[in-house]
Amino acid sequence: MEGGLSEKKSILYAFLVASLTTPLGAFLIYPLLRNFTSSVMGLLLGFVTGVLIYISAAHLLPEASEHEKDHSYMSFLTGVAFSILLYFVK
The missing domain is CATH 1.20.5 (Single alpha-helices involved in coiled-coils or other helix-helix interfaces)
Structure with a gap:
């Protein structure tokens, strides 16, 4: 370390x-x-969502690509699919 x-x-x-x-x-x-009103809260949650997507794309994906490629991309895509599923289930 x-x-x-x-x-x-x-x-x-x-x-x-x-x-x-x-x-x-x-x-x-x-x-x-x-x-905060609901519209301001929606803007704040959208901003936080963008930050989390940026972190996963800019920092976690390059790290994952250094390891076993088949499982790292499959795990990422499984997480994306799970997120989309949660969106539609609510």
Whole structure:
């Protein structure tokens, strides 16, 4: 690992940081979100969706292509298909 930590410690620290900051951020932002209209909330959710698509396309796909190609692309396409299925099931 680049930071000098073992892989196990890096995973543990990343998990702890995410598990502590996510509820804290939700708690702090909730009073602001209550005042947004549904159209503003839709714009914000669309922006976040775009950010997640960018991250998956720009960072995760190149990483996946370095590994076993058959399974990495199949896994990605399965995830996309599952997302589309969830859209139509709602």
